[in-house]
Amino acid sequence: MADPxxxxxxxxxxxxxxxxxxxxxxxxxxxYMFAAVAVISVLxxxxxxxxxxxxxxxxxxxxxxxxxxxxxxxxxxxEEGMRFFPLVFSLFxxxxxxxxxxxxxxxxxxxxxxxxxxxxxxxxxxxxxIYGIYKNGLKFFKLFVPHGIPIYILPLIMxxxxxxxxxxxxxxxxxxxxxxxxxxxxxxxxAGFVTSLSALGAVGAAGxxxxxxxxxxxxxxxxxxxxxxxxxxxxxxxxxxxxxxxPGH
Amino acid sequence: xxVGLRLSSELVAGVVVGTILGWVFDRLLSTxxxxxxxxxxxxxxxxxxxxxxxxxVGKKA
Numbered sequence: 001m002a003d004p005x006x007x008x009x010x011x012x013x014x015x016x017x018x019x020x021x022x023x024x025x026x027x028x029x030x031x032y033m034f035a036a037v038a039v040i041s042v043l044x045x046x047x048x049x050x051x052x053x054x055x056x057x058x059x060x061x062x063x064x065x066x067x068x069x070x071x072x073x074x075x076x077x078x079e080e081g082m083r084f085f086p087l088v089f090s091l092f093x094x095x096x097x098x099x100x101x102x103x104x105x106x107x108x109x110x111x112x113x114x115x116x117x118x119x120x121x122x123x124x125x126x127x128x129x130i131y132g133i134y135k136n137g138l139k140f141f142k143l144f145v146p147h148g149i150p151i152y153i154l155p156l157i158m159x160x161x162x163x164x165x166x167x168x169x170x171x172x173x174x175x176x177x178x179x180x181x182x183x184x185x186x187x188x189x190x191a192g193f194v195t196s197l198s199a200l201g202a203v204g205a206a207g208x209x210x211x212x213x214x215x216x217x218x219x220x221x222x223x224x225x226x227x228x229x230x231x232x233x234x235x236x237x238x239x240x241x242x243x244x245x246x247p248g249h
Numbered sequence: 250x251x252v253g254l255r256l257s258s259e260l261v262a263g264v265v266v267g268t269i270l271g272w273v274f275d276r277l278l279s280t281x282x283x284x285x286x287x288x289x290x291x292x293x294x295x296x297x298x299x300x301x302x303x304x305x306v307g308k309k310a
Contacts (some may be wrong), residue, residue, distance in 0.1 A: 164263060170261075170266055171259045171299065178254060
């Protein structure tokens with residue numbers, strides 16, 4: 001049977017140089033990241049090139065994605081959240097495009113690697129932390145002191161709140177990574193059943209129809225998951241950024 | 250599946266971060282194993298709190 005993990009292997013394309021003894025290589029992962037950025041650039045530049053009053057398909061796709069992220073941002077932070085629009089829009093478009101490219105057979109899914117999602121989640125986490133302190137000063141730490149708590153259990157609650165705050169980038173990144181990894185492995189395993197069953201002759205080939213139908217259905221589901229996870233990542237980013245703007249609930 | 254994964258990742262994240270904090274605490278202050286025990290329990294609490302928050306239990310109106 002085909003190895004279901006093989007699709008996640010990082011392959012070196014060429015070497016860029018060395019930092020210390022560490023080789024810095026341009027890998028298939030980097031290539032697909034560039035591909036995602038290229039697709040987004042084509043969509044946005046192509047969509048904004050015409051500026052028709054009645055949008056053509058390109059332009060309405062670009063407008064649709066803008067409206068979607070802008071509405072998500074406004075509904076969870078409000079009008080002042082629009083200052084984070086470039087960050088949130090880039091995150092959403094990058095994750096969505098990387099997920100969508102990953103569904104195409106024989107491609108590589110950059111978001112199925114923990115290091116990529118951790119980098120994205122830490123970017124959000126540090127933005128919340130640094131911007132929160134820059135904007136609110138020490139009042140930012142009111143985030144860890146929920147009001148209406150009796151003074152004698154406050155120290156305990158504060159420690160728990162700090163742990164809860166620190167666990168955010170962990171769950172934020174693991175969720176996207178685990179969904180993409182699990183989905184792609186499931187797809188590959190069911191697709192592997194098709195080939196190994198059809199090698200058993202006529203009966204096996206007839207039986208292979210079942211996993212084939214399953215693979216088809218799962219591909220549809222994966223398409224949904226790819227969009228949903230990009231959306232979940234974005235909405236959580238909005239919720240966390242809201243804490244940076246309005247700590248202390 | 251999406252909701253289950255979301256909630257379980259919240260719980261696991263809390264426990265993992267609590268455990269790592271406890272381990273680092275022990276390493277720095279050589280109080281092994283008390284930091285690990287205490288922070289792991291606190292991590293469990295934080296994880297349960299994360300789950301309750303993301304499930305919307307006890308949300309203030």
